[in-house]
Amino acid sequence: MTSSLTLRVLTLNLWNTEGPLRRQQLLPGAIAALRPDLASLQEVGRAQLSDVLAETGLSSVHQTDLLTPTEAASSAGTALASRWAPSAVEAIELPEAVSAECAIAATIPLPVGGDLLFVAVKPTWRLDSEAARVAQAHTIADFDAKLRGRVPSVIAGDFDATPDSDSMRYLAGRAVVDGTSVHYHDSWAVAGDGGPGHTWTSANPFAAPVSDELIGQSPHARRIDYVLVGSRHNHPEVAARVRRCEVVLTDPPVSDHYGVLAEIEISPLS
Template sequence: MRFLTLNTWGTRGRWEERESRFRDRVGGLAPDIVTLQETVRTPGADQARRLLGDGFHLAEQQERESGRPGAPDGQGITTASRWPFGRVLEIDLNLTDRTGDFACTCLVTEVLAPRPLGRVWVANHFPDYQLDHEPERVLQAAAVARRLEDLVAASPGHVVIAGDLDADADADSVRFLTGRHVVEGFSVCYRSAWEATHPHERLTTYAPSNPYQGDPDWPFRGIDHVMVRCAASGPTLLATSCSRVFDLGRDTVSDHYGLAVDYEPAPPAA
């Protein structure tokens, strides 16, 4: 299974040029599942469908951006899969009075993949973005993890969390997801694909070197993640590769770089 995640940067900048480059590049990457953030969907336009074409099933966030400075109307998140969806649900992440200006959410899709993969729960997680809102991101990560635990307990399968988490590996919200932090006596453990395949290399997906980057010194650099839930014996899917994509010259299509991950089922536990 090849997994791709990218914050598309909406329709900002030279959108038509960026769209053409994305379509060319994604054809070569040939992902099976894609999580996109900041896609624009309005009654007259569906950016994700234009980017991906007709070869994918799409699940779209319902409540989208409207009226926030710098964000186009209709901006939200999209999950795409070459395999059909079962259940699709959204987890409301407006958990404090500081998140009202942002359509933060987690879009959860049940992907019905063929054997030997089987059911894959995909959580396209898009929490609060503001630099000083880590308390909100922690609450949001815990809310998502609790809901995913309930889902997988009732309907077992793999669980992948992916998206623009607006926090790096040292943040409490990401440390919680990777099993290094406890929230109200509750913990989970997800294995980062980047950490599994690049154990000695710091992740950077939001960098001043990006020609589309408008923030000269944003403190958090590795903010886009793909991670798989661990069972008692470790991750249920093994990341065989994790590459930064849309990051070189004309391949760059957004103010974020993307990640492409190849997964295979983990061998049965001893």
């Protein structure tokens, strides 16, 4: 690695093609305005993906390019996008999946040298499925351990779990699963504005009717979308410092989720 580089990493659940046509029309420009270098997109149709990213200059891969296509995955799957062409891409189905839950990992050669593993994920959503999410978090961490390089990995997605849940506590190094423990930095906890950082909330007019139908309690608000950064313990030669993290795409909203945008400075450790 020859010098430092600041990455802009976006995660956004796109809510496929639900809602009014106007929000679909706003999506490409809204995403492009954030200037992401890496993006994890969930609930995005394979046919929808190229239109959504048309103004970004990012190349993308959809889970149906790598895993057996299903109707659910084709219409509301997970995708990964990067400013730099990956040297390798792999995908896995997550355990105890009920729809199209998966993880996609891309090895990204950075322009300053070094390979960064970027992982886009979408675990199970139901409030009563934390046991499944714990198993899925364990699988995601194993997937990273298998593929990661010198540069700290970045894992981003709609985890459908709050920071105090067992799955997120496990990923943050605060819980043990099957006798194992790991550690990733939660970008919002490191460099957010100190607020709750809610990304799925009935304050969003697109989320309110969905929340009322699926949760049945109002108001409802949770932080469930994350950008996670690999631990120094696993990457002792390269620093990945979260310099900023924002909840984005709130005004106007373009999905039933708000997005999360993190700025991560990658630099060699002397």
